Amino acid sequence: MSKPHDGLAHAARSEKFLGNADRSARHDAALWFVRTKRDNATRLVPEWEELRMQASRIKAHTVSNLDTLLAAFDDNCRANGVTVHWAADAAEHNAIIAGLLQKHGAKHIVKSKSMLTEECGLNDHLHGLGIETVDTDLGEYIVQLRDEPPSHIVLPAIHTTREDIGELFHRHLGTPAGNADPEFLTRAARAELRKKFLAADAGITGVNFAIAETGGIAVCTNEGNADIGMLLPKLHIACMGIEKLIPKLDDLAVFTRLLARAATGQHSTTYTSLIHKPRPGAEMHIVVVDNGRSVMLGRPEFRESLNCIRCGACMNTCPVFRRTGGHSYGSVIPGPIGSILSPSLDLKKHASLPFASTLCGSCTDVCPVKIPLHEQLLAWRKFAAKHGGVSLPKRLGMGAAAFVFRHPQLWRVSGKIGAVLGRFPFLFNHRLNPWVKGRAMPVIPPKGFRELYAEREKSKKKN
């Protein structure tokens, strides 16, 4: 069974990941490589910034008309022979899907990437009912076998090595021990999963974009697993959050130009499937899920986070994510966007996430739909501070600092004391000072700015 996310704060979990310096460095380099590919691809699109602006404006229109657009989507799907179900929360989502599967006597399910189903804990729920779900995206298949959550929304197994996977496949698929060749291992997974595809009773997919105007959905993959999964079985269930909606079919051109480039630096995903109708002799259902999204819609400072197209670019660029890994966040969606979405669902559990940032703003730079991510992280910090999300020692420390800053005389005296103490490094270079864990103490000059300025002014007057 999938282990539940525990309640440890981000910093504590990061320590574990950072404890393995090799792995942290490798993880950092791998994600920066993906960021570089994104840069190379976007440079080849002269109107990249205009596309981002267009996407942002389309989303602003969408969220401000979401009810009418969703109603239109529902009507158009029905006219196409697709059944739409509405789920207010995760439990309802799981119940609807379980009900459909049980009605069809489906016991073996293949599922392609859907962070929404991860958010709702679908696999565990179905397992409890005796329904076996296989995640068919290679990265998700790997973490499923490892019994852990994905650590990145696009690159689920980025935290593993080929040796890890070689050993994993040896245990589960019977590949030769010690074989860690990526191509060999991929072919082994292909053969195994092809069997699962052929034996599946139902296919569950996510939805990258849902089109209100025509009632269609777009599903984007590189592996083709979503397409095979929705083609072979007689039942296809597609799951989407309410924010996945885009108004017009033409808008899909904008988003498909942005998605793959931002995510992995490809000019397009291999498969961008556009599905409007069920296949002959098969059933197609779409489950539309709220689960806190309408609440987010009502928060003006965070509303734009609903623009997210789940590309993962913010994760690839974030220095904190790169060095500490997705599992350090303890949330379904990690990284900068996850640190904004998760506190809305559970502030107590995820209060540390908005603080797991240097506010460098790189995430905001790369976001294809122009979510002001680092500004929203700051806004969450203010909210968290007001609602008990900041620990007592930190509150006291920040309070003391604020007090000193508000009293110039006190600040001057502190500066003078600091200059004196700074001459005795042994006072600071010890275990009780968290600053020196990964940094050197700053050099404290013998004279402060105010003193030097006063001296300079005095000598000017003399001359």
Add this chain to the structure above:
Amino acid sequence: MTTSRDKILGAIRANKPASVAHPGAFTPVRSVDPRATYAERVKLSGGEAVCLTNGESLADAVTRVFADCASRLSFVDSVPSTAAMPSDDAGYTALDLAVIPGKLAVAENGAVWVHFADDRARRASLLARDVALVVPAGALVAPMHDAFAHPEFRSTCGDQGVFLAGPSKTADIEQCLVIGAHGPCSLRVFLV
């Protein structure tokens, strides 16, 4: 009794901001040479754009390029099949090559818009080992917006289709690119 649909739409209505107008159509930059860029972007996606040599028929070109494909199932009239239509999914998996007609080619990303009027063509395109796409040369557009505006797309997009760019692939094992994940292991496009 309020349904979940009513609950959700009600919550949205209560929380949504003041209405903002749709920005309207997007004007792309048309700076690329479609033919040259197309071949380059197909290559980047792991596929190959094939040119017919002098006087060569499409059928001959396919035979030449896919010399090692014994069982071939074709949905293109001018290219004959060498295998019978499979009766089950295992049969499609056993195919070496699927020859599929495409409606449009998109230069900016090397994709081909394929409309699946025939469910069997879709099966073959996903389960066969290799895929050949055949697209009319006159149906090459540069940015995606032109593809979406093209009559060949608009008349076939209401059903089932895919923008297909290259063979299936994954880089989930240490970011090492492996061509041939769950779908086909190779893809070639013939612009005719």
